[in-house]
Amino acid sequence: MAYNIVTIAGSLRKDSFSLKIANALAKLAPGSLELEVVTPAGISFFNQDLEGAPPADWLAFREKLQKSNGVLFVTPEYNRSIPGVLKNAIDVASRPYGKSSFLGKPVGIISNSPGLLGGVSAAKHLQNILPGISGPVLQQPEIYLSGVGDAFDADGNLTKDSLKTVLQQFIDAFAAHVAKHQG
Numbered sequence: 001m002a003y004n005i006v007t008i009a010g011s012l013r014k015d016s017f018s019l020k021i022a023n024a025l026a027k028l029a030p031g032s033l034e035l036e037v038v039t040p041a042g043i044s045f046f047n048q049d050l051e052g053a054p055p056a057d058w059l060a061f062r063e064k065l066q067k068s069n070g071v072l073f074v075t076p077e078y079n080r081s082i083p084g085v086l087k088n089a090i091d092v093a094s095r096p097y098g099k100s101s102f103l104g105k106p107v108g109i110i111s112n113s114p115g116l117l118g119g120v121s122a123a124k125h126l127q128n129i130l131p132g133i134s135g136p137v138l139q140q141p142e143i144y145l146s147g148v149g150d151a152f153d154a155d156g157n158l159t160k161d162s163l164k165t166v167l168q169q170f171i172d173a174f175a176a177h178v179a180k181h182q183g
């Protein structure tokens, strides 16, 4: 049976490049992985006052992560960091204290931008956030995707061959990372 990978596209935008990249990865993934693409839509604001009786959407998101075999982040960059909605989702999943839903899960990070720098600052911020609350983060290949604005056709299909090659290399390496770090 394939490993279930919760793939979090960190944008709420309908035509999000991050979402399109996540969907492209789901098609490129080897048979050992099944990517379940989600976004932070519907995850209510974290509020420590609610921790005693958490909202149903927090519980559902945490359960999805707990049942998974790994987590893949596809993040845009907002003002040299990750979008607030993605940080909120991570905060929700990180609690209760010491019981993060990411614990033990092998993780992959992909940043992207239509600009030249590929969202590298967002990826670096994610690398700072995760170590205390997740399992091992894939270190190589590093992947910061620049120029994603012309990589898709009108139906959202990935058409840029250079990007496809890089994504294939990444998802193959991530599959090995996931297999290595199960249970």
Ligand code: FNR
Pocket: 010, 011, 012, 013, 015, 016, 017, 018, 019, 076, 077, 078, 079, 080, 081, 112, 113, 114, 115, 116, 117, 118, 119
């Ligand atoms: C951006 N964008 C952006 N891009 C970048 O490369 N570095 C940055 O720091 C920022 N900052 C930023 C802040 C805010 C508030 C917005 C709305 C946008 C541009 C961003 O990369 C672009 O809008 C992407 O299309 C967003 O990702 P999705 O929604 O396509 O996945």
